[in-house]
Amino acid sequence: MDPIDISKVQPIIDRFVGKDVYIHLETTNGAYASHFNEKVFSAGAYIRNGKINYTRGKITGDGPYRAGLKIELGWIYAEGLTHWELDAKNRLLMAGHDTDGKLAVALQISETPFE
Amino acid sequence: MEKQVLVVFPHPDDEAFGVSGSIALHIENGIPVTYMCLTLGEMGRNMGNPPFANRESLPEVRKMELQEACKALGIEDLRMMGLRDKTIEFEDPEWLANEITKAIDELDPSLIITFYPGYSVHPDHEACGEAVIQAVKRIPASKRPKVECVAFSNDCVEKLGEPDVILDVSSVQDKKIATIEAHKSQTAGLMAGMKKRLQANEEELMNRIKYEQFWTYKFD
Ligand SMILES: [Zn+2]
Numbered sequence: 432m433d434p435i436d437i438s439k440v441q442p443i444i445d446r447f448v449g450k451d452v453y454i455h456l457e458t459t460n461g462a463y464a465s466h467f468n469e470k471v472f473s474a475g476a477y478i479r480n481g482k483i484n485y486t487r488g489k490i491t492g493d494g495p496y497r498a499g500l501k502i503e504l505g506w507i508y509a510e511g512l513t514h515w516e517l518d519a520k521n522r523l524l525m526a527g528h529d530t531d532g533k534l535a536v537a538l539q540i541s542e543t544p545f546e
Numbered sequence: 547m548e549k550q551v552l553v554v555f556p557h558p559d560d561e562a563f564g565v566s567g568s569i570a571l572h573i574e575n576g577i578p579v580t581y582m583c584l585t586l587g588e589m590g591r592n593m594g595n596p597p598f599a600n601r602e603s604l605p606e607v608r609k610m611e612l613q614e615a616c617k618a619l620g621i622e623d624l625r626m627m628g629l630r631d632k633t634i635e636f637e638d639p640e641w642l643a644n645e646i647t648k649a650i651d652e653l654d655p656s657l658i659i660t661f662y663p664g665y666s667v668h669p670d671h672e673a674c675g676e677a678v679i680q681a682v683k684r685i686p687a688s689k690r691p692k693v694e695c696v697a698f699s700n701d702c703v704e705k706l707g708e709p710d711v712i713l714d715v716s717s718v719q720d721k722k723i724a725t726i727e728a729h730k731s732q733t734a735g736l737m738a739g740m741k742k743r744l745q746a747n748e749e750e751l752m753n754r755i756k757y758e759q760f761w762t763y764k765f766d
Binding site: 432455457459461462463466469477514516518522524526528531532533534535537539545546 | 589590591592593594595596597600601602603605632667668669670699700735
């Protein structure tokens with residue numbers, strides 16, 4: 432994955448506008464967070480292959496970045512994004528890695544279901 | 547002397563730090579070891595730093611690492627069960643226990659190694675250990691294989707007492723380190739620091755490499 436460059440990522444977000452796409456959205460601070468530090472409140476959420484259609488999508492911020500997708504009746508949103516990749520299957524993978532390089536958030540968009 | 551060992555863990559690399567030495571010893575003694583690994587650790591957070599894997603490529607990367615680890619240990623029967631990381635606790639527990647029962651019926655292990663339910667921190671570890679214990683409970687007490695469990699919750703010694711099985715695996719230390727190294731995506735950062743500490747003969751770390759500890763599950 433490469434560090435996010437808005438001028439490269441925004442056009443790819445725009446490519447999926449108005450199409451039925453599959454979404455992977457995930458946030459995590461890891462299953463071990465409260466094991467290593469009992470003061471840490473472990474929380475996360477995950478949706479894989481949510482089928483959506485967005486009318487507008489935008490990535491913004493000074494890094495880490497935020498991305499929002501406007502869907503018919505609401506929004507999909509992720510913050511803390513640092514890296515991106517358009518993979519061999521033309522899926523837009525965006526992720527946020529913390530200072531240790533551990534994944535903390537992911538937002539991915541694909542025209543075909545994720546395996 | 548065991549005749550067949552069955553190892554059941556949810557994630558590739560669950561065997562690396564605490565069990566790989568024991569596995570290597572069993573194999574060197576000519577005892578067949580089957581490793582059932584429930585998931586491919588698809589939801590792992592380590593991608594390399596800078597990242598060389600991503601959420602979608604990680605399963606394939608970890609699958610190859612797991613196969614590499616099995617090669618290092620001499621495990622010839624690796625069974626990747628195709629479940630998804632972080633979802634084990636949401637599966638039907640009956641179904642999962644049945645999968646374990648099938649393997650037990652087929653292999654007739656004298657020893658099963660898994661996580662101690664209630665004392666193994668990650669929800670997948672807990673659900674995996676639960677399923678194994680459920681499956682073994684179905685067997686009449688006199689015919690049950692021994693179950694040696696890994697536990698590492700902060701309260702495990704307080705609640706379970708000291709581990710009753712401690713194995714000196716220093717004779718297979720190289721295989722153990724090779725196993726840990728095989729799980730590169732998850733351990734590369736750690737290994738860099740560890741090698742220096744091992745060269746300095748740091749005692750606590752040396753002991754983690756040289757000794758492995760288990761709690762024999764007590765069925766009541
Ligand atoms: Zn694990």
